[in-house]
Amino acid sequence: MDQLFTLRTFVAVARQRSFTAASRHLRISPSVATRAVAQLEERLGLALLTRTTRSVRLTERGQVYLESCQRLLEDLDEAERRVRGENAEPRGELHLAAPIVFGRLHVLPVVQRLLVAHPDLSIRLQLSDRNQHLVDEGIDAAVRLGELKDSSLIALKVATVRRVLVASPRYVKQRGAPRSPAELIRHQLIDFENLNTANEWRFGAKEQAVRVQPRLIVNSADAAIAAAEQGLGIARTLSYQVADAVLGGRLVLVLGAFMPPPVPVSVIYPGRRSASANVGAFVRTARSHFEQHPLLPVEAWRPARR
Template identity: 55%
Template sequence: MDRLDMLRTFVAVADNASFAEAARRLRISPTAASRAVAVLEASLSTVLLRRTTRSVRTTAEGAIYLDKCRAVLADLDDAALALRGDAATPGGTLVVTAPVTFGRLHIVPIVTAMLRAHSTLRVELTLVDRVVRLVDEGIDVAVRIGDLSDSALYALKVAEVRRILVASPRYLAVHPAPAGVAGLHGHSLISFDELDRTQEWRFGSSGKPAIRVGPRLIVNAADAAISAAIDGLGIAHVLSYQALDAISSGQLVTLLDDLAPPPIPVHLIYQANRRTSVNVRAFNDAARMHFGRLDLSGRLTTASTRGKRKIALTTAIGGKRPLVRGRT
């Protein structure tokens, strides 16, 4: 095994915290993976991985070397693709992460279409409702919903979503819709923990008024909040894309729309050294096409407005830019 393969093996073992899993992904034997890392460590006179019977973790030196290895391997992959110029097509591995519900509804279809179109492409898609650090976990592209803090990462805005209140017609037949924010205190409320960690719901263009709520049900999955609202338990506070199907089918209706806070941007973010990657460019292009046909705000796009909406989105999201506000 040459040194480049050793580096790839080390990165795979560190990413998967397992020699066996890394070997499976690389299609080599666990013994070969273990030997490759051992030879690499010997050549460096440094222990890169701390092995126990239960886990494999990088040492302090190994963590530093891991970041360098990822950067080198990414640059080599990009250089190989760049030699092929405009004729280059997606291939190899693309690593993507997204929030669970958003990923299931929108990123999986994008990935599926890409895999059908490019036979040599392989995608690793991680759906998780937490912020993933791109460098630490070897991510090529991450979906972020929300405003971004300062960062050296690049961002591409592809859509907007809204914080909305929804309830079922059955619930509202028994409990009349609130006329204003204060009226929420008299209702049974459902909270999605990832959206409402402080249990403070904000309204209006400036985020005021803000009210502290005491939900009857707090869940850690958006699907559970939507299901409970459909079942008539109460008023749920969710993101518009999460309830879009239930709204369009009439199972849920939105409340207090005129008091909704400002829209929330949806970005694709990636490292600067990935901006020339054929795989990343292809994913970005596929995402822009996918979201250009949609309105995720909870207001359904009709055939007559879809063209104007697409033009507006294309104008708003057409360019790549360094993050002015970004969170890694």
């Protein structure tokens, strides 16, 4: 079995922590992935992975070998990108990541344009509200919301969104709307756990923290929005997630005068991928898409009358 193939298979299994997930990623059968790693371990004369019925974990030597393999494969991929040149036609697979709702609403149109424009390109779009580590998880580029902490990444700001509070018209009619953040203590609150880890919601230009006690906590933005539409309480979301619901009259903004500052939306990618024709095509297409279809600011929302 080709040595480069066995290295790529080992890296995929280590990143995914699963032979099954790695085989899906590589589009090979689980038995082929298992055999490739076994051959690699046999050639090295040591165990790289610890296998159980439920998980796959790196051994201590496996972790050291993984780091070396990732650098080697990155160098090989970089050499290929440089040989092809920045203006080469995109081809092969482009691995992207984005938040679930934002990806469905605003990244899929970019993906569609790329697939139409570049017939030799295939795309793997991973939607998750967890911020993935691009290099460790083999992601070429991502769309991320919020300030970036990793200075090794290149970021292109394409839009901004805001954290907003929303409730159904029925809830507001029955319970009234809070006039200040302090009044939230008397309301039913719905929280999306990826936006909050300390039961604190922040308000105003100075992002002053207010302690809250949500009655409902969910791990899906869609679920939080659906619960708010059903009248279960006030939900904290991001503006793009509820724009259609507010404009359609299914939800109303609450405490709009106390919104914290805008949150940047950025296209990010590792600096070493800057010469990639695939990444370059995605960045250019994303920038063009958001220039042509900018996100409507909250201040410009004009809800339908009911």
